[in-house]
Amino acid sequence: MPVKVYEKAPAKINLMLDVLRKREDGYHEVEMVMTMVDLADRLEMEELPRDTIIISSQAGYIPLDEKNLAFQAAKLIKERYQVKQGVYIHLDKKIPVAAGLAGGSSDAAAALRGLNRLWGLNIPESELLTLGAELGSDVPFCVTGGTAIATGRGEKLEHIINPPQCWVVLAKPPINVSTADVYGRLRANEIKAHPSASAMKEAIEAQSFTDICDRLGNVLEDVTLPLHPEVQQLKEAMIRLGADGVLMSGSGPTVFGLVSKESKIARIYNGLRGFCKEVYAVRMLT
Numbered sequence: 634m635p636v637k638v639y640e641k642a643p644a645k646i647n648l649m650l651d652v653l654r655k656r657e658d659g660y661h662e663v664e665m666v667m668t669m670v671d672l673a674d675r676l677e678m679e680e681l682p683r684d685t686i687i688i689s690s691q692a693g694y695i696p697l698d699e700k701n702l703a704f705q706a707a708k709l710i711k712e713r714y715q716v717k718q719g720v721y722i723h724l725d726k727k728i729p730v731a732a733g734l735a736g737g738s739s740d741a742a743a744a745l746r747g748l749n750r751l752w753g754l755n756i757p758e759s760e761l762l763t764l765g766a767e768l769g770s771d772v773p774f775c776v777t778g779g780t781a782i783a784t785g786r787g788e789k790l791e792h793i794i795n796p797p798q799c800w801v802v803l804a805k806p807p808i809n810v811s812t813a814d815v816y817g818r819l820r821a822n823e824i825k826a827h828p829s830a831s832a833m834k835e836a837i838e839a840q841s842f843t844d845i846c847d848r849l850g851n852v853l854e855d856v857t858l859p860l861h862p863e864v865q866q867l868k869e870a871m872i873r874l875g876a877d878g879v880l881m882s883g884s885g886p887t888v889f890g891l892v893s894k895e896s897k898i899a900r901i902y903n904g905l906r907g908f909c910k911e912v913y914a915v916r917m918l919t
């Protein structure tokens with residue numbers, strides 16, 4: 634059995650996000666198309682002989698106790714599979730926190746995958762998905778990665794082919810947005826324009842970059858944009874600078890721009906750096 638394993642935990646973006654209704658359990662029934670981008674945290678997991686979970690990170694602004702989603706993943710797997718050993722998990726954070734990019738969820742998913750290997754548990758992926766759903770709505774998608782249509786509260790997945798390769802420019806304004814607060818403020822029965830998951834699926838299956846850009850849509854923008862006008866300004870700046878399609882990811886506040894031509898990247902990246910410090914130019918993970 635290995636004594637140390639490594640896992641990459643990539644960020645997700647939502648190419649479309651629709652909310653159908655609020656459920657009795659407080660969650661919202663959603664329809665989303667999700668994919669991964671090449672901006673990733675890195676987890677190092679080392680077995681400890683004693684029954685303990687220790688988390689460390691160079692990022693000063695995330696919890697390192699039981700509030701950390703990687704800690705919760707380790708605790709869940711230890712309890713469910715009666716693992717007596719402990720683990721030391723180091724999180725090399727690269728994904729901005731509370732950004733709408735599922736950094737915490739992807740860390741939890743990477744911990745599930747990594748600990749399955751570290752402890753030789755042979756848990757099938759279907760079971761990792763069930764465990765993931767106990768940790769958060771976005772965790773199952775982060776367990777598998779790829780591109781998927783997510784329904785239910787986000788945990789039911791239908792995998793589809795990846796979009797065609799392109800650049801993704803991400804910009805996170807220096808504000809904090811809470812996912813629970815954004816869903817809490819949404820009036821699901823007052824949504825005027827519902828983006829279509831099937832139209833986005835068709836565009837991806839046709840590998841049409843233009844149609845993908847035309848069909849981007851996220852109803853959570855209805856909540857976050859009026860609350861934080863700088864997100865709208867960032868969207869406008871990205872379009873002005875030449876991005877082919879622009880959308881807020883998840884509950885925000887990160888805005889992403891899809892760009893097909895590499896020659897445009899420097900102008901967009903440098904232009905955005907005038908607005909905000911946290912800008913990344915990465916590839917779509919295909």
Ligand SMILES: C[C@@](CO)(OP(=O)(O)O)[C@H](O)COP(=O)(O)OP(=O)(O)OC[C@H]1O[C@@H](n2ccc(N)nc2=O)[C@H](O)[C@@H]1O
Pocket residue numbers: 647650659660661662663665732733734735738768769770771772785786787812813816817882883884885
């Ligand atoms: C909006 C999205 C889009 O991908 O991502 P982020 O912006 O967080 O990255 C997700 O739906 C977020 O998923 P995730 O961040 O895993 O949410 P959870 O931890 O399960 O839930 C946090 C809170 O959001 C609300 N919530 C979440 C999912 C959902 N389908 N309906 C909800 O109403 C609930 O109030 C819940 O208490």
Ligand SMILES: Nc1ncnc2c1ncn2[C@@H]1O[C@H](COP(=O)(O)OP(=O)(O)O)[C@@H](O)[C@H]1O
Pocket residue numbers: 694695696700701702703724729730731732733734735736737738740741812883885
């Ligand atoms: N490993 C982790 N990385 C980042 N944030 C974490 C982690 N564990 C718990 N959190 C908490 O989860 C919340 C949401 O973080 P994150 O997953 O980055 O954002 P989002 O849900 O917007 O994609 C933050 O408030 C953060 O304190």
